[in-house]
Amino acid sequence: MSVAVTKSRYQSEEFSARLRRRYAAERRFRIAGMLAVGVASLMLVILLGSIVSKGYTAFWQAQIRLEVTLDKQHVEERNYTALVRQALYAQVPAATDRATRRSLNDLLSSGAPYELEAMVNANPSLVGTTQTVWVRADDEIDQFMKGFIRRDVPESERRLNDVKIAAIDALVANGSIRSTFNTTLFTAGDSREPEQAGILGAVVGSALTLVVTMLLSVPIGIAAAVYLEEFAPKNRWTDLIEVNINNLAAVPSIIFGLLGLAVFLGFFGLPRSAPLVGGLVMALMTLPVIIIASRVALKAVPPSIREAALGVGASPLQTVTHHVLPLALPGILTGTIIGMARALGETAPLLMIGMVAFIVDIPGGLTDSATAIPVQIYMWADSPERAFTERTSAAILILLAFLILMNGLAVFLRKKFERRW
Incomplete structure (x- = not known):
């Protein structure tokens, strides 16, 4: 029922x-x-x-072909500007008056004479000969060739006048202008001229900063995590330390920049805008992340591993170093790499310690003035030239490639060393 x-x-x-x-x-x-x-x-x-x-489009750069006669007198006087200009005038025979030739001078990058000088210095036997060289075009010419400057608007509304456009058409007609891979973007430091600006200085600065960060934060973070998780007594003091570590992981990054400005620069007097100071600040910022990730990895190791090791006579230190720590290594490596990736993408702390300076030379050491990739992006984004806009996006793509590579490495290491219980 x-x-x-x-x-x-x-x-x-x-x-x-x-x-x-x-x-x-x-x-x-x-x-x-x-x-x-x-x-x-x-x-x-x-x-x-x-x-x-x-x-x-930033990965491509317009170049102009010149037939340069390396006259001995001009070379001895280091008057390479006159050499490249004479070669350019020969490419555009219609340019005979002074005003037209002055306009033609703007077709070439201001670094073209230095390119020619570097070629002669590398091979002095070229003096007295005529050489075919390809030199960088000015950034506005490059933008015109890429279609960012339109010719179908009134002359007063575009950055290139009719004389320059006619000269470009003449160069295109005789095959004297081309678009080639922009190696300068990867081999040069920063510059006020977009066509001469590269990101190598920022890459080296970021690499040096990460080296300092890793050397400080990784051993200290792992040691602190092992002590807190395996050896520290459970009392009010360790609880207070754990709470503060968790709070530090959530502190805005600019606070660490202010700390570096006050302590490392103001109190200790370390060099401003140096990878050493940037690495110290980034180490403080990533330390809580590494400690938390390492503790989680250590907690994931089953208690039976510890009990078995202690049961066969291993000391607590041997148990941790020989058994627990190797088994927790995948999680520790993952947390460490993610912390380094966060440090690579940070901008605010580096701005506070002066790494926003305009740096042309490639840094050669930890105390040399340098900048970093995120700061380089910030500075290029603030530049008015249209060519810096595309270089800003290109630098973002390079930074994203590094971040994806680091996160992919973290996934690979976790999968490679992961143990299933």
Whole structure:
């Protein structure tokens, strides 16, 4: 009798309606989740698409071919500017008056004479000969060749006058202008001229900063995590330390920059805008992240490992160093690499300690003035020239490539050393 009543109750119209409502709610939740993932993916695609569309052109640079006669007198006087200008005038025979030739001078990068001088210094036997050389074009010529400066607008509304456009057309007609891979972007330091600006100085500065960060934060962070998790007594003091470590992990990065400004620069008098100071600040910032990640990895090791080691006579230190720590290594490596990736992408702390300085030379040591990739992006984004806009996006792509590489390395190491219990 009771079975029949129960069966009829679960087959009632009221129960069926409740069941339908529950299934409908589950479907709505599933659809909402799929929509959220889709919207997030779409925003990511739009963001990356915008960066790539604005930045891929920076990997190409316009060059102008010149037939340069390396006259001995001009070479001895180091008057390479006259040599490149004479070669350029020969490429555009129609330019005979002074005003037209003055306009033609703007077609070449201001660094073209230095390119020619470097070639002669590398091979002095070229003096007295005529050489075919390709030199960088000015950034406005480069932007015109890439289609960012339109010719179908009135002359007063564009940055290139009709004389320069006619000269460019003449160079294009005789094959004296081309677009080639922009090696300068990867082999030069910063410059006021977009066509001469490169990111190598920032890459070296970031590398030196990360070296200091890693040498300080990794051993200290792992040692602190091992002590707190395996040896420290559980009392109010260790609880206070743990709370403060968790709070430090959430402190805005600019606070660490202010700390570095006050302590490392103001009190200790360390050199401003140096990778050494940047590494010290970044080490303080990443230390809580490494400690927390290492502690989580140590907690994930089953207690039976510790008990078995202690049971066969191993000391607590031997248990940790020979058994627990090697098994926790994948998680520790993952947390460490993610912490380093965070340090690589930080800008605010470096701005506070002066690494926003305009640095042309490639840093050669930890105390040399330097900048970093995020700061270089910040400075280029603030420049008014259109050519720096594409270089900003290109630098972002390079930074993203480094971050993806580091995160991929973290995933690889976790998979390679991961142990399943």
